[in-house]
Amino acid sequence: MTALRRTMIFCVAMILWALTAGVSVLAQEKSAASASQQVMVIRAGTLIDGKSDSPRRNQSIVIRGNRIESVSDTGNAKIPAGANVIDLSRATVLPGLIDSHTHIFLQGEDPSRGGYDANILNYPLSFRAARATVAARRALEQGFTTLRDVETEGAGYGDVGIKKAIEEGYIPGPRLFVSTRAISTTAGYPLEGYAPELKMPTGAQLIDGPIEARKAAREQLGHGADWIKVYMTHRSWAGKNGELVSQPTLTVEELKAVVDETHGWGKKVACHAYGGIGLHRALDGGCDSIEHGLDLDDAAIAQMLNQGTWYCPTLSVYYYDWEPADTPAGKRDRLRASLHEESFKKAMKAGLKIVFGTDIGGIPWTDSIAQEFPRMVELGMSPMEAIKSATSRAAEMLDMAGQIGVIVPGAYADVVALASDPLQNIKQLEQIRFVMKDGKVFKNELQ
Ligand SMILES: [Zn+2]
Structure with a gap:
C-alpha cells in the first residue's frame, strides 16, 4: 500500500x-x-409539604425532570399534555425524609456479635462497602431520600465513594452528606482495651494539638467531606452522686482550629457531645450541631439558643444493648436514657432547633429508621413538628432550604407517600409505600 x-x-x-x-x-x-422535559403529575389525597403547619387536601404536584414545577388544588391544576399521572389520591404525600445522623458503614454494636470492634476487626473493606451499599438502599426503601452520614468508623473515605456511586447511578440510595473519618483525640475513640504493645486501628482520626486538628480537617475536607464530625466526649459513666460523667476529648483550642478551617471551606462541624465539660467546649469552640446532647444543662441550652446551634438528639439508639441493671455499665445505660428524655423536653421548651437523627448503624440497619418519630412524639413533640424535623428543618441545617425537605415549586422532586395519616398515628411513617427521588420513582406499592 x-x-x-x-x-x-x-x-x-x-x-x-x-x-x-x-x-x-x-x-x-x-x-x-x-428526560429533562419528562412531566409527571402526582395527585395527592393529603399533602404535608414539610413547611406548612397543616396538611392540604387534593393537591396536584407537577414534576418536570427532577424538579417540582407547581403545586396546586387538583380542581384548578393545569396538567401539561402528555404528563404521566401517578394517582396517590387516597394517600398522604410528604417530602422525602431526612435522617441527619447515620452511619452506613456501621452494622450494629450487639455485644453478642462482637460489638463495635467486630465492624473493624472482622471484615475487609470490600465487605463493609457492600453492606454500606445495602444500608443506603434500605434507607431509600423507607422513604429517607437524604442522609447526613456522620463517620465511616474506620472505613476511611468509603462514604465519599458510596455517595459518588449513588450520584452516578450505579447503585440506588439517598442524597448523602458525608463526613468521612471524624476527629477525636488520643484515648478518645475505639478500638480500645487491647495490649498497649499493639498498634490498633481506630474508628476515627485521632489528633493532639491545634496543628494536627487543623491538618486532619484539611485532609478530610480535601478528600470530599461535606461536614466535619468531631467527638467532644468519649467514655461516660454514672458518677458518685448519680450524675452522668462524660470524658472530654478535644480542647477548645483544638476544636477552634477544626471549626475555623471547616467554616473557611463554607462547611459545618457536627459535634458528638453528651454533657459537662466536653459539651461546653463544643459550644465555646463554635460547633454547628450538637449530636446526642444527653445531658443539656441550662447554660448549654442558653448558649445553643444564642449561637443558633442545631440539636440532633438521636433518642432511639440509647434504648439498645443495655447492660444488666445491677452493673455499673447497666446503671449508666439507664441514666443516659432518662437524662436524655429530660434534655429533649427542655430543648423543646426552650425552642432549640431540633433535627431528626437516629444513629442507625449503631442500631442494626434491619430495624426501622422511623422508630425515632414515636420517641419524639411520646416526649411531647407534635407529629407535625417531628415531621418538620426530618424535612424542612433538616434541610435548613444542611443549607438546602427550599431544595429538599419541602414540596414546593423549585425543589428537587423527592416525594414519599403512605396509605394512612401520620398526624393521627406517627408510627405509620414506618409504612412508606411510595418513594420518588430526584424525579425518579424508586418504589410504588400504592397503585
Ligand atoms: Zn453516631
Whole structure:
C-alpha cells in the first residue's frame, strides 16, 4: 500500500468515526433533553409539604425532570399534555425524609456479635462497602431520600465513594452528606482495651494539638467531606452522686482550629457531645450541631439558643444493648436514657432547633429508621413538628432550604407517600409505600 493510499484510508476512517461519534453524542443529548422535559403529575389525597403547619387536601404536584414545577388544588391544576399521572389520591404525600445522623458503614454494636470492634476487626473493606451499599438502599426503601452520614468508623473515605456511586447511578440510595473519618483525640475513640504493645486501628482520626486538628480537617475536607464530625466526649459513666460523667476529648483550642478551617471551606462541624465539660467546649469552640446532647444543662441550652446551634438528639439508639441493671455499665445505660428524655423536653421548651437523627448503624440497619418519630412524639413533640424535623428543618441545617425537605415549586422532586395519616398515628411513617427521588420513582406499592 502506498503512503498516499494509507493516508487517504486513515482520513476516511477518521471522518466516519467523527460522524458516528457526533451522531451518538447528539443522541445522548437528545435523550437527556427529553428526560429533562419528562412531566409527571402526582395527585395527592393529603399533602404535608414539610413547611406548612397543616396538611392540604387534593393537591396536584407537577414534576418536570427532577424538579417540582407547581403545586396546586387538583380542581384548578393545569396538567401539561402528555404528563404521566401517578394517582396517590387516597394517600398522604410528604417530602422525602431526612435522617441527619447515620452511619452506613456501621452494622450494629450487639455485644453478642462482637460489638463495635467486630465492624473493624472482622471484615475487609470490600465487605463493609457492600453492606454500606445495602444500608443506603434500605434507607431509600423507607422513604429517607437524604442522609447526613456522620463517620465511616474506620472505613476511611468509603462514604465519599458510596455517595459518588449513588450520584452516578450505579447503585440506588439517598442524597448523602458525608463526613468521612471524624476527629477525636488520643484515648478518645475505639478500638480500645487491647495490649498497649499493639498498634490498633481506630474508628476515627485521632489528633493532639491545634496543628494536627487543623491538618486532619484539611485532609478530610480535601478528600470530599461535606461536614466535619468531631467527638467532644468519649467514655461516660454514672458518677458518685448519680450524675452522668462524660470524658472530654478535644480542647477548645483544638476544636477552634477544626471549626475555623471547616467554616473557611463554607462547611459545618457536627459535634458528638453528651454533657459537662466536653459539651461546653463544643459550644465555646463554635460547633454547628450538637449530636446526642444527653445531658443539656441550662447554660448549654442558653448558649445553643444564642449561637443558633442545631440539636440532633438521636433518642432511639440509647434504648439498645443495655447492660444488666445491677452493673455499673447497666446503671449508666439507664441514666443516659432518662437524662436524655429530660434534655429533649427542655430543648423543646426552650425552642432549640431540633433535627431528626437516629444513629442507625449503631442500631442494626434491619430495624426501622422511623422508630425515632414515636420517641419524639411520646416526649411531647407534635407529629407535625417531628415531621418538620426530618424535612424542612433538616434541610435548613444542611443549607438546602427550599431544595429538599419541602414540596414546593423549585425543589428537587423527592416525594414519599403512605396509605394512612401520620398526624393521627406517627408510627405509620414506618409504612412508606411510595418513594420518588430526584424525579425518579424508586418504589410504588400504592397503585
Ligand atoms: Zn453516631
